[in-house]
Amino acid sequence: MKFGRNLSQFTVPEWSTSYINYKALKKLIKSAAEQIKAGQDPDLAGFFYNLDRNVEDVDYFYNKKYSEFARRLKLLEERYGYSMEGRHPLEPEDRHDLREALLDLRYHLRRLQWYGEVNRRGFVKITKKLDKKVGAQAQKRYLETKVDPTPFASNERVFRSQDRINAWMAIITDQSKVDDKASDDASSTHSSLSLKRGSARPYLNLPTSIVIAVDDALRKDDTHVLLELLETLKVTADEAGDTVYPRVLRTLIQRSILHRSRAVLTLLLTRVDTLEEDDDINRRNCLHRVVISIGREQPTTDSEPAASMVLNFPPETTRYITPAAPPTLQPPRPVVKEEHMPQQLARDDSAVTHFQFLLDSLRHDQHESLMAKDLSGRTPLHYAAQYGFKVVCEVIIEHLIEWGMFDVSDGIDGPLWQDNDGWAPLHLSVVGGHPKTTRCLLDAEKDNDPSPERSVIRKQIPKSSAVLALATKANFIDIVQLLVDAGVDINYQDEQGETALHVAARFCHDECAQILLDGSEDQKADTELAENTYSWTPLFIACVDGCLSVAKMIISAGADVDRFDSSGWTAKEHAALRGHLEIARCLAEVSPGPPATELDFSSSTPNLPGSESSSPPSQSSLTDRRSNAPGPTSGGSGLRNTEPIKTFGHRYLTDESMILVSLGTMDMRKPLETVSLDRIPMENAHATQLDTSLSMVITASGAHGEPEVIDLPVQDNISTEPIVFHTTDPSKVRLLFDLVPTYAGSKEKIVGRGVALISSIKPTVGSHRINLKGDSTVPIVAANTLEVIGSVTFNFLVITPFKHPKMSIAGNQTYWRSMSSTMVIGHRGLGKNMASRNSLQLGENTVESFIAAANLGASYVEFDVQLTKDHVPVIYHDFLVSETGIDAPVHTMTLDQFLELGIGRYRHALPGSVKAGDPPGDGPRQRSMSVGGSEYDPAELTEKIKHTRDFKKKGFKGNTRGEHIQAPFATLEELFTKIPKPVGFNIELKYPMLHESEEEEMDTYAVELNSFVDTILKTVYDLGGGRDMLFSSFNPDICLLLSFKQPSIPVLFLSDAGASPVGDIRASSLQEAIRFASRWNLLGIVTQAEPLVLCPRLVRIVKESGLVCVSYGTLNNDGNNVDSQVAEGIDAVIVDSVLGITNGLIQRQGKGDRTPGLSPNPSAVNDQEADSAKGAVTVPTLERTNQDSLSPDAIPPALL
Known part of the structure; x- marks a missing residue:
C-alpha cells in the first residue's frame, strides 16, 4: 500500500x-x-x-x-x-x-x-x-x-x-x-x-389551554392576546427560577421568526436584554439560526460550472453517509447543478425580507448579536458565506456598516473575522465555490477600506493563500481570478513548499494555471519555487502527472527546463519515464538535456552533469507514480550501485497451481470503484456497522496463502500488487472478500462477505478459449441482515505448472552472459517491412530474413509467435490475417489454412511459374522475383486486401510481392530446424490484451492462457536444445506464465512505454515496466526506444533496478540514437537496419574489434559496399527449391 x-x-x-x-x-x-x-x-x-x-x-x-x-x-x-x-x-x-x-x-x-x-x-x-x-x-x-x-x-x-x-x-x-x-x-x-x-x-406547569393560546397568538401575530399571556408566563417562570423567563422569551422570539409574525417579534425584542443563549447547544442566537435555516431550506445558486466535480451531488445525498469514506470539508447542504438552478435568492424573497426586518428591529444594545460567535467561533456572516447566499451577506454587511461594526482594517480575512480554526467568511465562500459571494465580500472590503497597502496586508494572512490553493485544486476559475486580483500571495508556499501553481499543475487545471502565471501588476507566479521533498518546481509536477497543457504554459513563462531536482533528474526525464512522451518531446525541442556519457561498468556510473561527485543521481524522486502531496510512494530506496543482473534460473511451479488475485480493474480506462458500498441513510446510521473505517480481508478456501488485509477506501493502482495463493486444484477454490472494521482488533468480526467461485465466475467461450475481459464483480452481503450492501471488483489469473522431460536448470546454465558491448537483434528477422521504396526488403518473419540478419551481425533474431486454431505455433506479427481479403484472427484459422495463404501466394510468384497453354521449352531466363518476371500481378493482392484494417492503416502489407521479397509463412518448428543453432531466438509471444482486441475490432476472446503458453513451451523444449533463447511479450500475464512455468529461459517484458495508448496500467510506461519486471523477477524489459532516445540516462534506471535493458523501434535505425543508448550501457537494441547499426557499432569500438555481443566481419563495410549489398539479395538467397536450411554461404559476398 x-x-x-x-x-x-x-x-x-x-x-x-x-x-x-x-x-x-x-x-x-x-x-x-x-x-x-x-x-x-x-x-x-x-x-x-x-x-x-x-x-x-x-x-x-x-x-x-x-x-x-x-x-x-x-x-x-x-x-x-x-x-x-x-x-x-x-x-x-x-x-x-x-x-x-x-x-x-x-x-x-x-x-x-x-x-x-x-x-x-x-x-x-x-x-x-x-x-x-x-x-x-x-x-x-x-x-x-x-x-x-x-x-x-x-x-x-x-x-x-x-x-x-x-x-x-x-x-x-x-x-x-x-x-x-x-x-x-x-x-x-x-x-x-x-x-x-x-x-x-425549564419545566413550566402550564395548562394545555394556555400553551395553545400562546401558540395561536404567535401564529396570528396578535400582540394584544400575547401581552396578556406573557403575564401568566412570567409568574409561572419566576417560580421556576430567575433566569427562566428570559429563556422563555427567547424561545418565543424563535417561534415568532418561524411564523414570520412581525408585530409579535417587535414586541418580544423589547422585552429581552440580550439575544445570546448560553444554554444553547451550539451557543447560537436567533440570528445564527435564521441564516442557517435559509441555507438549509434554499439550494445555493452561487457555484461555478467548473466546480461540478466538487459540488456535483443532488440534495438527497446530503442525508447519507458514505461508508468507509473520509469526511468532506463542507457540512451537508443542498447544491444543484446550474441547469437546474431555481431563480436566485433575491432581496424581495420572504426569507430575506423577514431577516432584514429582524435586524432593523434590534435595539442598539442588541446589535452586538450580529457579530456574536457561536461554539465554533463563527458569526452569522460565516454561515451566509458558507452557504453561498450573496444577498444575505449584503444585508449583514450593510447593517454592520450602518452600526459602525464593519472593521476591515486588517482585511475581510483578518483575525477579527476568523473562527476558532482560522476560517474567515471569505475562506468559507472560497472553499464552497461561491464566486458571487466571494466578490461581494471582497468588494465590501475594498469599498470600506480602500488601502493601497491591501495586497501587502493580504500576504500576511497565510490562510488566504492556503484557500487560493484549495480553490485551484477545485478548479474554481472565477474565484482564483478574484483572489489573485485581491492581492492574495500567489507564491505562498505551504509546509510542503508547494504553491498554488504546483496544485494547478498536479490536477491539470490549465485555466487556473494561466491566471496564476499572468498574475497581477504587483505579482506573478514564480515558476522556480520548489517543494521541499524533491525540489520539484511546478514544471516537474506537470511532467510527473502528465499535464501537457500546463507544462507548455510554464515553459512559455520562461521556466528553467534544464533544472535538476534534488535527486539529479530533469523534468524531461520524469515525463519520459512515466510515459508522458508528448511532454518529453515538447521539452526536447527547447532543451537537449544532459549529455550522454560513456559507461564504464568496471567503476562507478557516470557523473551527474555539473556535479563533482562520482555518484550517479539517486532514484528516489523517480519511484513515485504521481506527485500527490504530501508524500511519495514507497518504492526504490535511491540505491547508489547497480544491482547485479540475474544469472541463474528462478523459482517455478512444479506441482501446485498459482492463483494471483488483484483487486480492482486492470483497465485503467475504466473509472471503476474497486469496493463499492451502498450509502447509509442518516436515520439508520445508529443501526449500521458500516459507519466506521473498514478493511477488506481476502482469503481463499481450497488454497493456501497468507490472507491480505486492504484498508478502505482502496487506493489507486492496487491492481498491480496481486495476492498470491497456491492450490492443487484451482476448480475447487473459492475467493472470500470479508468486510471487517479496520481497528476492531480481530479479523473475525465480519460485517459483510463476497464470495467468488474460481470455476464459474468467468463465462466459458468454448474449449481452450477465454474471454479477454478479466474483470469480475461479486456482491457483498451483510452478515447480520443478509442484504446486499455493496460489491467488489477483482481480477484473477490461474497459472498451472508445466512439465517437460528436457526442462531442467543446470549449474552452468545462466540467464545472461556478461557482455562488454551491446548486442544487435534483428527485428522480425532482417527488419520489419515498411512502405519505403529506398530498397527492396526481405519479407518480415520469414526464414530467409532471419538467416540474412544473422549473417549481417545480429546476435539474436526476434519474431512473433501465435497459435492457430489447431494449436500450432506459427510466425506472424499481426493479430489479423488480412491476406484472405478479410480480417481473420490467427487463432480462427487452422495450420493448413494459414500456410496456404503464404504458400499459395509464393507459388504464384515463383519465377518458374508459367501461364496455362504456354509451350514448354528453352524460353528466355526468368529474372529474379525480386525484380519481377512472373505473370502474377501484385495488384491482384492489393485489390483483394484493400478493405482490410491493416492495409487501410499502413497502405501496404508486409511480405507481399511487389512491395517486398516474398517468402512463405513459417512455423516455429520450421525456424528451429532451418536456422543455424548459433543464431539466438528472441521469441515474442503475441497474445492480445483487451485494448488491443478492441482497437483491432476483434472478438474479445482468445486461446486460454495456459494452453497458449504450454503449447509454445513444448515446441521450444522439444527442439530448442543448445540454442540461446529469450522470451518476451507485451502481455504482462503471458510474461508471468512464462516466468512461473519454466526456470531456464529468461523472460523480458515488452512495453510501448507510453508511445501509444494502452488499457493495462502495467504496460503504460517505462516506470510501470520496471515495477512489473522487478516485482516478478523477470530478466529485464524491452522498451520502445523513444524514452531512451529522448533521455538516455533512463537506461541507468533500468540497469540499477537489476534488469536487462533492451530497446526497439524505428528510432533505433538511426545510428546516433543507438550510440546515445550504448553510451549509457544498454544491453541490446532491436533494429530493422541490422547491417547499418552493426557496422556503426563496430566503427565506434574500433576497426577489427570483435566483441561477444556482435558477430561482424573483421573489416568494416563502407557506404558503397553497403549500398551494393542492398541490391544484391537475389534469387540464390531466397529460392527454396529444397527443404534444407540456408547456409551462410548462400548470402552474397557483399553482405559478408
Whole structure:
C-alpha cells in the first residue's frame, strides 16, 4: 500500500497541517538507507527525535479536539439527558434540535476518529519502512511504548461517545417518524409550543389551554392576546427560577421568526436584554439560526460550472453517509447543478425580507448579536458565506456598516473575522465555490477600506493563500481570478513548499494555471519555487502527472527546463519515464538535456552533469507514480550501485497451481470503484456497522496463502500488487472478500462477505478459449441482515505448472552472459517491412530474413509467435490475417489454412511459374522475383486486401510481392530446424490484451492462457536444445506464465512505454515496466526506444533496478540514437537496419574489434559496399527449391 502518496486523500483539510509529517520522516529513512549502502553506520537519532515530536504533536491536537467535542456532548447530556434516559418524549422542536446537534457532533467525531486512525496507520507504516530499509527492528517496540498508549491510537473515548450518540439517535427515531425535511428546526410547523417539556427547558406547569393560546397568538401575530399571556408566563417562570423567563422569551422570539409574525417579534425584542443563549447547544442566537435555516431550506445558486466535480451531488445525498469514506470539508447542504438552478435568492424573497426586518428591529444594545460567535467561533456572516447566499451577506454587511461594526482594517480575512480554526467568511465562500459571494465580500472590503497597502496586508494572512490553493485544486476559475486580483500571495508556499501553481499543475487545471502565471501588476507566479521533498518546481509536477497543457504554459513563462531536482533528474526525464512522451518531446525541442556519457561498468556510473561527485543521481524522486502531496510512494530506496543482473534460473511451479488475485480493474480506462458500498441513510446510521473505517480481508478456501488485509477506501493502482495463493486444484477454490472494521482488533468480526467461485465466475467461450475481459464483480452481503450492501471488483489469473522431460536448470546454465558491448537483434528477422521504396526488403518473419540478419551481425533474431486454431505455433506479427481479403484472427484459422495463404501466394510468384497453354521449352531466363518476371500481378493482392484494417492503416502489407521479397509463412518448428543453432531466438509471444482486441475490432476472446503458453513451451523444449533463447511479450500475464512455468529461459517484458495508448496500467510506461519486471523477477524489459532516445540516462534506471535493458523501434535505425543508448550501457537494441547499426557499432569500438555481443566481419563495410549489398539479395538467397536450411554461404559476398 502506498500510504504516503495517498495520505492527502485521507486528511481532513482544515487539519492537514496537524498530521504526521510522513514525507519528512520518509526522507530521513532514505538518507539512512543511502548511508548503509555506502558502507556507513546510519545515524537514527535524528529520525527518532523527529518521530517522537510527531507523536507528541498528533496526540496534543487529538486531545484538544476531543476535549472540545466532549464538552459539547456534556452540554447535550445536561440539557436532554433526563428526557432521553427516562424515555420521556421530547417536543418536536427539541427533537429536531437534538437530532441536528447529534448529527453535527457525530460528523466531527467521525473526522476525529479518522484523524486518529490515519495517523496511527502512518506511524505503523513509517516504522515498518524503517525496519525494511534500515533493518532497525524497532517497529514493535516503538509502537508498544510510544504510539499504542496514546488516546489517538485506540480511539476508545471517541467510540464511546459515538455509541452514546447512536443510542440517542435510535431513541429519537423511535419517538418520531419524521421526514428528512422536518429535521430542520426552521422548517417545523408543529403547533406545540416548547414550554411544557422535560429537562430540555425549564419545566413550566402550564395548562394545555394556555400553551395553545400562546401558540395561536404567535401564529396570528396578535400582540394584544400575547401581552396578556406573557403575564401568566412570567409568574409561572419566576417560580421556576430567575433566569427562566428570559429563556422563555427567547424561545418565543424563535417561534415568532418561524411564523414570520412581525408585530409579535417587535414586541418580544423589547422585552429581552440580550439575544445570546448560553444554554444553547451550539451557543447560537436567533440570528445564527435564521441564516442557517435559509441555507438549509434554499439550494445555493452561487457555484461555478467548473466546480461540478466538487459540488456535483443532488440534495438527497446530503442525508447519507458514505461508508468507509473520509469526511468532506463542507457540512451537508443542498447544491444543484446550474441547469437546474431555481431563480436566485433575491432581496424581495420572504426569507430575506423577514431577516432584514429582524435586524432593523434590534435595539442598539442588541446589535452586538450580529457579530456574536457561536461554539465554533463563527458569526452569522460565516454561515451566509458558507452557504453561498450573496444577498444575505449584503444585508449583514450593510447593517454592520450602518452600526459602525464593519472593521476591515486588517482585511475581510483578518483575525477579527476568523473562527476558532482560522476560517474567515471569505475562506468559507472560497472553499464552497461561491464566486458571487466571494466578490461581494471582497468588494465590501475594498469599498470600506480602500488601502493601497491591501495586497501587502493580504500576504500576511497565510490562510488566504492556503484557500487560493484549495480553490485551484477545485478548479474554481472565477474565484482564483478574484483572489489573485485581491492581492492574495500567489507564491505562498505551504509546509510542503508547494504553491498554488504546483496544485494547478498536479490536477491539470490549465485555466487556473494561466491566471496564476499572468498574475497581477504587483505579482506573478514564480515558476522556480520548489517543494521541499524533491525540489520539484511546478514544471516537474506537470511532467510527473502528465499535464501537457500546463507544462507548455510554464515553459512559455520562461521556466528553467534544464533544472535538476534534488535527486539529479530533469523534468524531461520524469515525463519520459512515466510515459508522458508528448511532454518529453515538447521539452526536447527547447532543451537537449544532459549529455550522454560513456559507461564504464568496471567503476562507478557516470557523473551527474555539473556535479563533482562520482555518484550517479539517486532514484528516489523517480519511484513515485504521481506527485500527490504530501508524500511519495514507497518504492526504490535511491540505491547508489547497480544491482547485479540475474544469472541463474528462478523459482517455478512444479506441482501446485498459482492463483494471483488483484483487486480492482486492470483497465485503467475504466473509472471503476474497486469496493463499492451502498450509502447509509442518516436515520439508520445508529443501526449500521458500516459507519466506521473498514478493511477488506481476502482469503481463499481450497488454497493456501497468507490472507491480505486492504484498508478502505482502496487506493489507486492496487491492481498491480496481486495476492498470491497456491492450490492443487484451482476448480475447487473459492475467493472470500470479508468486510471487517479496520481497528476492531480481530479479523473475525465480519460485517459483510463476497464470495467468488474460481470455476464459474468467468463465462466459458468454448474449449481452450477465454474471454479477454478479466474483470469480475461479486456482491457483498451483510452478515447480520443478509442484504446486499455493496460489491467488489477483482481480477484473477490461474497459472498451472508445466512439465517437460528436457526442462531442467543446470549449474552452468545462466540467464545472461556478461557482455562488454551491446548486442544487435534483428527485428522480425532482417527488419520489419515498411512502405519505403529506398530498397527492396526481405519479407518480415520469414526464414530467409532471419538467416540474412544473422549473417549481417545480429546476435539474436526476434519474431512473433501465435497459435492457430489447431494449436500450432506459427510466425506472424499481426493479430489479423488480412491476406484472405478479410480480417481473420490467427487463432480462427487452422495450420493448413494459414500456410496456404503464404504458400499459395509464393507459388504464384515463383519465377518458374508459367501461364496455362504456354509451350514448354528453352524460353528466355526468368529474372529474379525480386525484380519481377512472373505473370502474377501484385495488384491482384492489393485489390483483394484493400478493405482490410491493416492495409487501410499502413497502405501496404508486409511480405507481399511487389512491395517486398516474398517468402512463405513459417512455423516455429520450421525456424528451429532451418536456422543455424548459433543464431539466438528472441521469441515474442503475441497474445492480445483487451485494448488491443478492441482497437483491432476483434472478438474479445482468445486461446486460454495456459494452453497458449504450454503449447509454445513444448515446441521450444522439444527442439530448442543448445540454442540461446529469450522470451518476451507485451502481455504482462503471458510474461508471468512464462516466468512461473519454466526456470531456464529468461523472460523480458515488452512495453510501448507510453508511445501509444494502452488499457493495462502495467504496460503504460517505462516506470510501470520496471515495477512489473522487478516485482516478478523477470530478466529485464524491452522498451520502445523513444524514452531512451529522448533521455538516455533512463537506461541507468533500468540497469540499477537489476534488469536487462533492451530497446526497439524505428528510432533505433538511426545510428546516433543507438550510440546515445550504448553510451549509457544498454544491453541490446532491436533494429530493422541490422547491417547499418552493426557496422556503426563496430566503427565506434574500433576497426577489427570483435566483441561477444556482435558477430561482424573483421573489416568494416563502407557506404558503397553497403549500398551494393542492398541490391544484391537475389534469387540464390531466397529460392527454396529444397527443404534444407540456408547456409551462410548462400548470402552474397557483399553482405559478408
